[in-house]
Amino acid sequence: MTDSTEATETFAPPPEFAAAANVKEDAYERGAADFEGFWAEQSRDLVDWNEDFTEVLDWSNPPFAKWFADGKLNVAYNCLDRHVLAGNGDRVAINFEGEPGDSRSLTYAELLAEVSKAANMLTELGVEAGDRVAIYLPMIPEAVISMLACARLGAAHSVVFGGFSADALRSRIIDAEARVVITADGSYRRGKETSLKPAVDEALSHGDTPVESVLVVRRTGQDVDMTEGRDQWWHDTVDNASPEHEAEFFDAENPLFILYTSGTTGKPKGILHTSGGYLTQVLYTMKAVFDAKPETDVFWCTADVGWVTGHSYVAYGPLAAGMTQVIYEGTPDTPDQGRWWEIVEKNKVTTLYAAPTAIRTFMKWGEDIPAKYDLTSLRLLGSVGEPINPEAWRWYHRVIGGGRCPIVDTWWQTETGSHMIAPLPGVLATKPGSAQRPIPGISVDVVDETGEHPAGPEGGLLVIRQPWPSMLRGIWKDPERFKETYWSRFEDTYFAGDGARRDEDGDIWFLGRVDDVMNVSGHRLSTAEIESALVAHPSVAEAAVVGAADDTSGQAVIAFVIVVDGVENSPEVAEELRQHVGKEIGPIAKPKRVHIVSELPKTRSGKIMRRLLKDVAENRAVGDSTTLADSSVMELIEASVAKS
Ligand code: WTA
Numbered sequence: 001m002t003d004s005t006e007a008t009e010t011f012a013p014p015p016e017f018a019a020a021a022n023v024k025e026d027a028y029e030r031g032a033a034d035f036e037g038f039w040a041e042q043s044r045d046l047v048d049w050n051e052d053f054t055e056v057l058d059w060s061n062p063p064f065a066k067w068f069a070d071g072k073l074n075v076a077y078n079c080l081d082r083h084v085l086a087g088n089g090d091r092v093a094i095n096f097e098g099e100p101g102d103s104r105s106l107t108y109a110e111l112l113a114e115v116s117k118a119a120n121m122l123t124e125l126g127v128e129a130g131d132r133v134a135i136y137l138p139m140i141p142e143a144v145i146s147m148l149a150c151a152r153l154g155a156a157h158s159v160v161f162g163g164f165s166a167d168a169l170r171s172r173i174i175d176a177e178a179r180v181v182i183t184a185d186g187s188y189r190r191g192k193e194t195s196l197k198p199a200v201d202e203a204l205s206h207g208d209t210p211v212e213s214v215l216v217v218r219r220t221g222q223d224v225d226m227t228e229g230r231d232q233w234w235h236d237t238v239d240n241a242s243p244e245h246e247a248e249f250f251d252a253e254n255p256l257f258i259l260y261t262s263g264t265t266g267k268p269k270g271i272l273h274t275s276g277g278y279l280t281q282v283l284y285t286m287k288a289v290f291d292a293k294p295e296t297d298v299f300w301c302t303a304d305v306g307w308v309t310g311h312s313y314v315a316y317g318p319l320a321a322g323m324t325q326v327i328y329e330g331t332p333d334t335p336d337q338g339r340w341w342e343i344v345e346k347n348k349v350t351t352l353y354a355a356p357t358a359i360r361t362f363m364k365w366g367e368d369i370p371a372k373y374d375l376t377s378l379r380l381l382g383s384v385g386e387p388i389n390p391e392a393w394r395w396y397h398r399v400i401g402g403g404r405c406p407i408v409d410t411w412w413q414t415e416t417g418s419h420m421i422a423p424l425p426g427v428l429a430t431k432p433g434s435a436q437r438p439i440p441g442i443s444v445d446v447v448d449e450t451g452e453h454p455a456g457p458e459g460g461l462l463v464i465r466q467p468w469p470s471m472l473r474g475i476w477k478d479p480e481r482f483k484e485t486y487w488s489r490f491e492d493t494y495f496a497g498d499g500a501r502r503d504e505d506g507d508i509w510f511l512g513r514v515d516d517v518m519n520v521s522g523h524r525l526s527t528a529e530i531e532s533a534l535v536a537h538p539s540v541a542e543a544a545v546v547g548a549a550d551d552t553s554g555q556a557v558i559a560f561v562i563v564v565d566g567v568e569n570s571p572e573v574a575e576e577l578r579q580h581v582g583k584e585i586g587p588i589a590k591p592k593r594v595h596i597v598s599e600l601p602k603t604r605s606g607k608i609m610r611r612l613l614k615d616v617a618e619n620r621a622v623g624d625s626t627t628l629a630d631s632s633v634m635e636l637i638e639a640s641v642a643k644s
Pocket of ligand 1: 261307308309383384385386387388409410411412413414415435496497498510512513519522523524
């Protein structure tokens with residue numbers, strides 16, 4: 001498709017939607033005229049500050065920003081107490097849908113009581129402001145309760161996705177120096193019980209972590225080993241704690257959470273977020289991008305709390321905005337492929353926020369499945385995690401949104417904390433496949449390799465020009481890596497790692513990562529991390545991993561390995577290596593295919609040319625291989641791939 005057809009096919013906001021929209025066109029101008037003033041205004045309007053701030057942005061020591069630094073607030077108070085005090089204690093905060101069909105509702109007053117109990121219990125376990133707590137839980141209300149309890153105490157949480165392995169959990173616990181782990185016996189997925197507690201036991205079994213206590217939520221009732229003196233049941237402790245807890249107020253820059261994400265090296269980065277700026281931008285994007293109407297909306301963000309989307313748009317955004325939200329524990333095909341639509345119908349969901357990979361899966365399952373449900377409650381749809389291809393966008397718009405719901409394609413990252421580029425749904429005519437424009441108060445550019453010129457029509461690199469309130473404050477315990485990763489390529493400019501281009505209307509289209517980070521089903525994985533898991537296996541001598549285009553998951557992990565002498569090239573070995581990665585990192589990192597090859601393409605300086613392997617994995621003619629030390633290698637590789 002050419003630019004001009006892309007540019008002409010737009011969907012104007014429905015007139016009633018535009019008329020009632022929270023944020024109108026003038027916000028763009030105000031954000032551009034004085035971004036600090038703009039964010040100060042949003043912050044005072046949307047956040048309850050216990051002590052107002054006098055300084056907006058401190059950028060005296062770039063790239064280390066401080067926002068609203070002398071203000072004081074409590075993030076959990078903003079998510080709970082203020083709604084109860086305003087008389088909305090009876091509004092439902094969370095409608096939980098368990099996978100087996102059980103459900104549970106918590107009003108704001110009830111959620112406040114649960115969070116207060118958990119905060120009291122954590123205090124009893126010695127957790128204080130400034131400490132870290134690891135959370136390894138499924139998608140159940142206790143995940144959000146635990147996060148808010150930490151926030152209430154001024155302790156930072158480090159949520160580790162329940163699909164990650166014991167090893168991944170252990171390294172994150174050690175890096176963050178967590179004193180307490182909150183977990184569950186297990187959960188329900190795809191109609192089966194999965195277990196979590198054994199991974200915690202394994203993670204702690206080396207005796208090299210600072211963990212003193214483990215709190216265990218009973219979800220499935222399966223048998224678990226409890227270690228005397230270390231492990232306690234949530235229902236024996238938290239449930240009996242006092243439901244009263246007075247929130248203390250902390251500095252705006254008090255750490256709120258650490259969330260580990262994949263980078264270009266094998267070691268995940270602990271992305272640090274703080275309180276006042278983060279909450280400001282999360283709340284502003286709830287208002288501006290999701291057009292949040294707390295009295296009438298029912299919000300459903302389908303992301304797991306193990307990812308940043310689940311932090312900003314499950315745990316913090318909807319609750320700080322005082323909305324009713326849905327939390328679903330399980331998979332979209334349990335008990336059948338209509339599960340999501342049944343949940344939308346039952347809960348009268350108005351705002352659905354999901355990943356393109358899910359949309360593409362539903363497309364494959366067929367439109368007659370959602371057609372069986374009443375989806376007329378929906379008024380706004382969101383997309384996140386990877387570029388949404390125009391075809392999936394149109395299907396989402398037509399089949400799920402009934403042609404009447406604007407779609408906000410939201411570009412952001414773990415590092416940015418909240419939306420950065422997304423259409424304002426009541427203002428812009430949306431365009432399938434494009435995330436369009438930075439939100440008000442944010443300044444981005446698409447530049448060429450030198451960073452000095454705007455990129456041409458073929459695209460270039462996305463950069464962020466000015467600090468923003470919810471920006472990461474650093475990489476935990478690694479300021480040098482923070483500078484090096486994001487701020488060294490161009491001066492005083494944040495380098496996002498994404499390729500992008502602008503069309504003739506100035507709208508931004510994302511082209512995928514420009515580094516060795518893959519995006520599989522909207523989840524970030526690093527090639528280096530999977531490669532180091534592979535070479536840790538005794539059969540593997542060398543490994544190279546690439547992300548190859550995949551119809552459903554966006555990208556798929558494809559591994560090329562050289563095995564050690566004596567190990568044969570067999571499907572069994574390849575399968576064993578797939579399983580090994582699943583065990584080391586987690587099932588999401590399992591390669592779709594493992595090719596056993598005799599050589600890897602290397603430059604004379606020994607650097608693996610992944611670009612060429614990607615050509616093989618994507619079934620394309622192999623590109624320019626003149627810089628290879630041995631140019632015949634690609635033929636050997638293609639021959640062994642053809643055989644496997
Ligand atoms: C990609 C997820 C295109 C991008 C919130 C980014 C997107 C990485 C979009 C961050 C989008 C996310 N369009 N690409 N709407 N949203 N990405 O940290 O490559 O898990 O750098 O944060 O996902 O992934 P992360």
